Amino acid sequence: MIPTYYSTIRILLAALFYLASTVTLADTLTASVDRNQLGKGETLELLLQFDGQTTSDPDFAPLNGDFEVLSRQKKNKFSLMNGSSTSYTEWRLQLLPKRTGKLQIPSLSFKGVVSTPITLQVEDLPQSRTSTTTINQPVFVETDVDKSSAYVQEQLLITFRINASTNLQSISSEELIVKDASVMKVSENQYQKQINGINHLVIELQYAVFPESSGNLTIPAIRFNTVIPDRRDPYSSSFFSRGGKRLFLYSEEKKITIKPRPTSYGSAEWLPTTAVSLSERWSRPLAELVAGEPITRTIYLSAQGLSSAQLPPLDINSGDGFKVYPDQPQLNDDVSSNGVMGTREESIAIVPSRGGSITLPPITVQWWDTASNQMLETVLEGKTLTIKPAENTISAPVSTTEIPSTAETLLAEKQQPSLVFWLLIISNVLLLGTAIIFLVLWRAGRNKALTGPAPSEESPERKEATLFKQLQQQAKKKDPRAFREGLLVWASVRWQHSLVTLDDIAVIAKDPLLTAELQTLDRALYSPEASTMIDLGSLLNHLKNIRKQSTLEKPSKGNHLQPLYTES
Structure with a gap:
């Protein structure tokens, strides 16, 4: 009786110890990372494991301070081996550090248990093209600015080159936003280039930046997102694989000194550029000008490195012997690897008010040559035009015939009504015939339109x-x-x-x-x-x-x- 009692006690104590150990094993939350040192723009994987089955998730909000959570996967696992069972839940998070330096993945809590914090070191890797470390990377970014200083409103060309020695499954970038400046994308090219004997695909993006105030201008670093084959996954470069390694690249921040407008320039519209041109086109030959008949003169103002919105209106006024009626200007921007070429097109109707000569004054545009640092002028030369008088203003010649007699006058007045009468009849017949022809043609065209599309219309x-x-x-x-x-x-x-x-x-x-x-x-x-x-x-x-x-x-x-x- 007594041995049976003690045996029962021992069994109960063993069961209690087993249950306690089971609870103790379940109440663990383990955090680990695939690496503790990484460079700017590189990602890491955080593995969080909970020894038990659950349908809920931990609170990952503490990670948002220093990290961007790019992806999150959850798996529930159960295994049975040698009569013992194991079950746990794991979360895999892909993290992108938001800054460089010493960072810490904070403790995460779940169901009363807490994970251990993890310390990371994020290096600010150089992005200079002369850096051997950067060039040896499978993908790296170069940043170029065409000048270290510029005038306010002068064009700056910013070039980003993404160099890849491996296949890029996708690529995207942030929008370039520069404080106190306007930005315009001017070109995007792809070409091949050998770097240290290795073939690279180069994707080149070019922007024109126009500073709006003097001082120091900062071109911020922008982020490029891409996916490259993962060397740890032999199938990541397969046509049917959607996997791969996500990579984040940053361009180099650039600072440019912006100079103010020179005081010697005067009060004219500020045009900092390297070339300005003025040209014109006429709607018909200048040898056929007649008083009272309009002719259209179109003037083109173009400037390299300036947008059309920066070009001023031309000063064109009426003058002695003519009136001008300007139309709405047309603005156009052509973009290329050289930046922006702005063109302002102004059309003016000129109406001569008399015969003889009229003089159109020259048109002058003042601008600042940024290459030679001096003020220049571009001039469209004036013109003197010869205008023929209108035909209805020609004086009638003095008649030398004798004044008819009274009898002849009466006879002419008697015969005149008969001539007018026949002229009226003939003109009415012609008008009636024209109306009949027009009606027949209109009905034929209407019937043709109702029968369907023309045979020449392509199906x-x-x-x-x-x-x-x-x-x-x-x-x-x-x-x-x-x-x-x-x-x-x-x-x-x-x-x-x-x-x-x-x-x-x-x-x-x-x-x-x-x-x-x-x-x-x-x-x-x-x-x-x-x-x-x-x-x-x-x-x-x-x-x-x-x-x-x-x-x-x-x-x-x-x-x-x-x-x-x-x-x-």
Whole structure:
């Protein structure tokens, strides 16, 4: 009896110790990172593990102070081995540090347990092109400014170059915003370049910046987001993989000294530039000018490195013997790798009020040459025009005939009504005939319009076939960028929807294999081996099969392309 009692006590105590140890094991929250030292713009992975099954999540808000949480994954795991079971929940977070220096991942609490804080060191890696460390990176950014000082409102050219020795699965950037300055994107180019004997794809972005005040101007560092193949994942560069390593790059901050407008320039409109031109065009030859008849004079004012909004209106007024009637000016900005070329186009109607000579005064534009640091003037020379008098102002010659007699006058007045009468009859007949011809032609045109479109109007089927032939020609040239543009045009006609991206085609086609090939085409546009990475012939054959399997969608009434996504 007694041994049985003690045996029962021992069993109960063992069960209690087991339950206590189980609770103790469940009440743990462990935090770890894949690395403790990293550079600016690099990410790290935080692994948080809770020894138990749960459907809720810890509070990750404490991380927002020094980190940007890019992604978060949660997994519940359970395993049974050698008769013992293990279950736990883990969270994997991809973090991007917001600053450099010594950072700390704070303690996180969950269900009454707390994780241990983790200390990190984030280095401010140099972005200079002369840095061997930077050049050896698979992707790095260069930042160039065309001058270290400039005048207020003078154009500055900022160039960002993303150099990649590996394939870029995607790339995007923040918007360039410069305090106390206006910004205009002027060019975007891609080309190949060898750096230290290694082939690199270079993506070049160029901006024109116009300072609005003197002093120190700061061009801030901007962030570029990209995805590159992950060396730890052998399938990350596969066509069917959406994975890869996210990489964040930062451009170099630049400071430029902005000089004020020189006091010697005077009160004229401030135009800091390297070249100004004035030209003109007339609506007809100047040898055919007649008093009272208008002629249009169009004057073009252009300046390199200035926007059209910076160009002043021209001073054109009426003068002796003529009136001017100006039209609304036309403003145009042409952008290139040299920056902005602004043009102001002014059209003026000139109406001579008399015959003889009239003089148009010269037009002068004052500007500041930033290359030589001096004030210059561009002049459109004045003109003297010869105006013919109007025909109705020519004086009638004095008659030398004799004054008719009274009898002759009476006879003429008697015969005149008969002549006028016949002239009236003839003119009325001509007017009636003209009205009949006009009515017949109008009815014929109206009937033609009601019978439908003209035979020469191209049907949707013929237009789709023509565009597909052009697509076949672009595939033979092996130019992925031109093929992509032609594909979007053809697909918009094929499905009668406004399609602007390859993802739009994938959504409407509903073909998994086509979707994979379209994703490959998009990736090829950012690859150094763009022409060899994608087989345009294979993609074209897939499109041919789709054409055979489905019929061309009929356009809606009005022949307008419908949007792919409609608002609910």
